[in-house]
Amino acid sequence: LPAHFVVRHQPSDGPSQLIDVYERAVELTHDEADAMVRANVGRPMQASDLESMTRRGMVLRVLRNLRGLAEQQRDGDAHARYLDAIVRLDPDNPEERVRRAIVMFSLERRDEALADVNWLLEKKPDGINLNQVEDLRQAILRGDR
Numbered sequence: 001l002p003a004h005f006v007v008r009h010q011p012s013d014g015p016s017q018l019i020d021v022y023e024r025a026v027e028l029t030h031d032e033a034d035a036m037v038r039a040n041v042g043r044p045m046q047a048s049d050l051e052s053m054t055r056r057g058m059v060l061r062v063l064r065n066l067r068g069l070a071e072q073q074r075d076g077d078a079h080a081r082y083l084d085a086i087v088r089l090d091p092d093n094p095e096e097r098v099r100r101a102i103v104m105f106s107l108e109r110r111d112e113a114l115a116d117v118n119w120l121l122e123k124k125p126d127g128i129n130l131n132q133v134e135d136l137r138q139a140i141l142r143g144d145r
Contacts, residue, residue, distance in 0.1 A: 063089070100112075102136070
């Protein structure tokens with residue numbers, strides 16, 4: 001579910017069950033899961049919220065949660081480590097490349113920041129403001145902080 005991880009148990013006979021693994025494996029009704037989604041993200045639960053995740057998807061979700069915690073705690077080194085792992089698992093994700101470029105630049109790891117900026121400028125992914133990426137590139141090359 002958005003902002004909360006649950007598992008679905010599909011018994012060989014009978015309906016599937018949603019289980020909240022963070023709350024002592026308590027079973028959730030569909031209505032309780034919907035209320036959780038509404039409380040966490042302000043919208044009703046959608047069918048896509050209940051789709052199964054791949055192992056890779058689960059690892060990425062955990063890494064993104066850890067990245068968010070590192071960002072909140074202003075732990076730049078941990079933030080960079082999680083971003084490295086995320087980009088290794090999801091190398092074509094432009095939003096993560098932008099995040100990593102900014103974090104690496106803030107840590108004065110200019111070569112790594114420049115590699116992501118150059119990747120973005122070469123790939124020109126949709127939804128990314130390439131003018132801002134070029135501005136970041138120029139700041140990196142000038143040695144700005």
